[in-house]
Amino acid sequence: MGEIGPGPYTRGMSFLAGGLLVLCAVSSAFAQTSASELPRSGPQVQRFMDEKVAEWRQRLKLEDWQISAVMTRRSDLAPQTLGGIHWDKPQKTAVIWVLDPADYRLPLREMLDDMELTIVHEMVHLDLTSLPRGQASRASEERAVSGIAEAMLALDRQKR
Numbered sequence: 001m002g003e004i005g006p007g008p009y010t011r012g013m014s015f016l017a018g019g020l021l022v023l024c025a026v027s028s029a030f031a032q033t034s035a036s037e038l039p040r041s042g043p044q045v046q047r048f049m050d051e052k053v054a055e056w057r058q059r060l061k062l063e064d065w066q067i068s069a070v071m072t073r074r075s076d077l078a079p080q081t082l083g084g085i086h087w088d089k090p091q092k093t094a095v096i097w098v099l100d101p102a103d104y105r106l107p108l109r110e111m112l113d114d115m116e117l118t119i120v121h122e123m124v125h126l127d128l129t130s131l132p133r134g135q136a137s138r139a140s141e142e143r144a145v146s147g148i149a150e151a152m153l154a155l156d157r158q159k160r
Contacts (some may be wrong), residue, residue, distance in 0.1 A: 083118035
């Protein structure tokens with residue numbers, strides 16, 4: 001059956017990227033709309049996540065995977081996490097769990113930036129599925145994935 005990814009994106013990693021996230025722009029889908037005009041949940045946020053999955057799926061060369069993102073309440077996530085991933089390698093399918101907007105305590109722009117960081121972080125884990133994994137390497141992989149995801153988003157946001 002499927003596997004659970006090596007480690008959901010942790011709240012601690014979110015704070016490390018906090019300064020970067022505050023300065024980041026929102027997806028082009030929301031570029032013309034002020035943050036106060038957007039609802040904090042519902043179809044617009046799901047569309048934002050779907051667009052980010054499609055964008056990063058292409059950038060990470062994961063086009064042969066079917067990847068979806070779903071909003072998930074904090075109580076359904078592992079403790080101290082903002083997201084997670086479940087994949088089925090033989091079927092090349094994955095579901096990314098992203099913290100539901102109802103559980104965020106950030107302004108809208110920062111929330112969307114953090115949701116994108118969670119999506120990228122989990123997709124980097126997916127990109128590494130061919131590497132050998134073990135409990136001993138789990139913490140090292142988590143640190144590396146966080147660094148890679150944060151660096152990729154910083155570069156992307158510099159271009160905007």
